[in-house]
Every structure is written in structure tokens, then in C-alpha cells.
Amino acid sequence: MTTNWRSHLRPSLAALSVYDMPRARARARMHANENPEPWPPEVMAELSRLVGEVELGRYPDTSGRELRVALGEHFACDPAQIVLGNGSDEVISLLLVALGAATEPVLVVPAPSFIMYTHSARVLGYAVREVELDDELMLRPTPMHAALEGATICFLARPNNPTGTVWDPAVVHDLVASHPDVVFVIDEAYIAYAPGRSLWGTLRADNVAFMGTFSKVGLAAIRVGYAIAQPDLALALDKVRHPYNVSQTSIAVAHAVLTRFAETQQTLVDRAIAQRERLVALLGDLEGVRVFESGANFVLARFRQPTRASSFVAHLAARDILVKDVGALPKLAGCVRISVGTQDETDAFAASLADWRG
Ligand SMILES: Cc1ncc(COP(=O)(O)O)c(C=O)c1O
Numbered sequence: 214m215t216t217n218w219r220s221h222l223r224p225s226l227a228a229l230s231v232y233d234m235p236r237a238r239a240r241a242r243m244h245a246n247e248n249p250e251p252w253p254p255e256v257m258a259e260l261s262r263l264v265g266e267v268e269l270g271r272y273p274d275t276s277g278r279e280l281r282v283a284l285g286e287h288f289a290c291d292p293a294q295i296v297l298g299n300g301s302d303e304v305i306s307l308l309l310v311a312l313g314a315a316t317e318p319v320l321v322v323p324a325p326s327f328i329m330y331t332h333s334a335r336v337l338g339y340a341v342r343e344v345e346l347d348d349e350l351m352l353r354p355t356p357m358h359a360a361l362e363g364a365t366i367c368f369l370a371r372p373n374n375p376t377g378t379v380w381d382p383a384v385v386h387d388l389v390a391s392h393p394d395v396v397f398v399i400d401e402a403y404i405a406y407a408p409g410r411s412l413w414g415t416l417r418a419d420n421v422a423f424m425g426t427f428s429k430v431g432l433a434a435i436r437v438g439y440a441i442a443q444p445d446l447a448l449a450l451d452k453v454r455h456p457y458n459v460s461q462t463s464i465a466v467a468h469a470v471l472t473r474f475a476e477t478q479q480t481l482v483d484r485a486i487a488q489r490e491r492l493v494a495l496l497g498d499l500e501g502v503r504v505f506e507s508g509a510n511f512v513l514a515r516f517r518q519p520t521r522a523s524s525f526v527a528h529l530a531a532r533d534i535l536v537k538d539v540g541a542l543p544k545l546a547g548c549v550r551i552s553v554g555t556q557d558e559t560d561a562f563a564a565s566l567a568d569w570r571g
Contacts, residue, residue, distance in 0.1 A: 319342060
């Protein structure tokens with residue numbers, strides 16, 4: 214007998230924590246994988262004008278048609294294959310809900326990878342099979358194959374967060390071809406920072422969907438992500454999706470950037486790549502530190518002595534520079550993730566290295 218409404222809460226929630234980040238105004242915000250480069254004033258003025266034209270009393274288009282058409286042109290695919298989400302976080306949930314036919318559906322993910330895959334799956338009662346990466350923080354094909362037996366869905370972030378590593382295309386192709394019953398979601402959230410390495414266009418299979426987001430390319434504030442899926446999967450996602458899930462202001466801004474300001478956006482990406490290379494050089498100069506090659510807008514550094522990693526993070530925090538200590542994650546003992554900053558932020562980071570005696 215139910216004695217209390219709390220007995221209706223999903224049991225899986227008890228073990229989960231809330232994904233939360235302090236609202237950080239800091240001298241250097243280098244912990245959140247954003248593109249911090251400011252948009253030029255003339256672009257901001259035009260985007261403001263477009264937002265000013267939004268009729269606030271009216272609903273947006275139910276599925277963001279105008280933006281889906283522009284994305285369809287960009288990716289040379291049918292707009293019907295594109296489903297927008299309020300950030301790609303929402304797209305992850307849509308996929309997990311739509312594919313949840315089994316009594317206990319199964320998610321397979323490399324570990325470590327983006328936290329929301331496992332979080333959202335656990336909320337929904339999925340069994341989660343995490344497969345640790347190898348020492349180079351790349352996929353291990355044999356245990357991946359084993360874990361994929363009888364699985365439902367597998368998210369492959371490429372480049373991966375928080376490692377920045379980019380899975381070997383041959384390994385991905387082989388996994389996809391060997392497990393036709395599993396939906397593989399290739400999450401290319403960071404692909405702008407790994408030019409020429411997208412699998413879009415080369416990895417075509419019935420069991421593959423792609424995910425992308427505007428968040429990592431200068432537009433994190435507007436929360437627009439998307440899936441590109443087979444028409445029947447896209448239709449299923451659309452049935453799960455709430456209508457009007459992306460605001461008209463966000464649709465207008467994303468559409469304008471995609472169709473009119475793509476070149477400017479590319480310059481923001483290029484600048485962030487230049488700052489990443491500065492970070493790689495600065496960290497590479499530190500004694501006892503290995504910097505992993507990154508295809509993303511952040512770098513992962515491993516301190517040979519894990520205690521030095523924590524003292525490094527604390528040293529930076531004392532100077533109001535935020536980076537992410539990821540040392541507690543599988544395979545990442547002694548690792549710190551540092552997201553690209555603006556030139557000024559990287560300068561502050563560089564200055565604080567000068568007086569670090571870790
Ligand atoms: C690999 C990956 N995918 C998806 C996301 C979610 O992005 P958003 O919800 O902002 O589109 C993130 C955010 O950090 C990420 O690292």
C-alpha cells in the first residue's frame with residue numbers, strides 16, 4: 214500500500230545528483246567548454262534587431278522549421294531528418310525515451326564521456342554499461358563489442374568530453390557495422406575544433422544518428438542542439454519532443470548565424486583554436502605534465518603526481534581562474550580539464566603558472 218507520495222518517485226533518482234555548476238563570474242572561466250570569444254558589435258546589433266522583431270505574444274514554430282531548413286541545406290539532408298532540442302542535452306533525452314521499448318533498455322558508453330548520457334539514461338531506468346578507455350584515452354574495441362551485445366543505444370562523443378580525444382574512424386565504422394540492432398549516436402558537439410575530421414557524410418548506416426549543437430560555437434546562451442536521424446527515428450523523436458521546445462528568440466539567432474554570420478563564427482572558432490594551442494604549449498612546459506592531443510575547445514592535462522593536480526586547481530582558483538578537476542573519473546587520475554579562454558583569460562592563466570610551485 215502506498216503510504217506516502219514519495220514512494221512514487223523513480224528509485225533511480227535516489228542515487229543521482231543534480232547537474233549543477235556555480236553561476237561563475239570569474240576572472241577566467243575556463244571550466245565549461247564554451248567559446249568565450251565575443252561576437253563583433255555589428256553582429257550583436259543585428260542579432261538584437263532580429264530578437265526585437267520577435268512577436269513575444271506568439272508561439273514559435275512548433276518544430277523550428279525555418280532553422281531545420283537552413284540546417285538541412287548546411288548538411289545537405291532532408292529537413293525532416295533534423296530534430297531540434299533545447300540544447301543537445303534535450304536531444305539525448307528524446308533519443309533515450311524514444312528507444313526505451315525494452316523492460317530494461319541498455320546504454321553503452323565509453324568512460325569517461327559526457328555525463329548527461331548516463332545521467333539521463335539512469336533517470337529513465339536504463340541499465341548502463343560503461344567501457345573504460347585505454348591508456349591513450351581511446352576506445353577499446355574488444356570490450357566495446359562485448360558490451361554492445363544486446364544493447365539499445367550507444368553514444369560516441371567525437372571529439373570526446375572530457376578527454377578531447379577523437380575516436381579512430383575505422384573503429385567506429387566497425388562497431389556500427391557489427392551491431393546493426395544498436396543505435397549509434399555520433400555526438401559531434403566539438404567537431405568545429407577538429408576540422409576535417411567529421412564522420413558526417415562518410416558514416417552512413419541505418420543504425421546511425423548524428424548530434425550537433427550551437428553551444429560550443431559561440432552560442433551556449435541560446436540552448437539549441439539537434440539530431441540528424443533516419444526519417445523514422447526523427448519521426449519518433451518528434452513524437453516524444455514537446456512542441457515549441459526551442460524559443461523563437463533562439464531560433465532567430467541560430468538561423469541568422471547559420472545563414473549570414475557563419476564566417477564570423479568561423480573566426481571565433483579559429484581564435485579559440487589558437488588559444489587552445491597556447492594552452493597546450495603552456496601546460497607542456499610544466500614538469501611532470503602530459504597534455505593529450507585535443508580535437509575540442511579544451512585540453513586535458515595529466516599530472517604524474519595526482520596531488521599536484523589538485524594543488525594546481527586550488528592555486529588557479531585562488532587567483533579566480535576556474536578549471537575542472539576531473540581526477541576522480543575513470544582513467545583520469547591526476548587529470549585537469551582546461552577550457553579555452555579569451556586572450557585575456559589565457560594571459561591570466563599564463564601569469565598564474567609563473568608563480569606556481571607545485
Ligand atoms: C559531448 C557533449 N555533447 C553534448 C553536450 C551538451 O551540449 P548542449 O546541451 O549545450 O547542446 C555537451 C556539453 O558539454 C558535450 O560535452
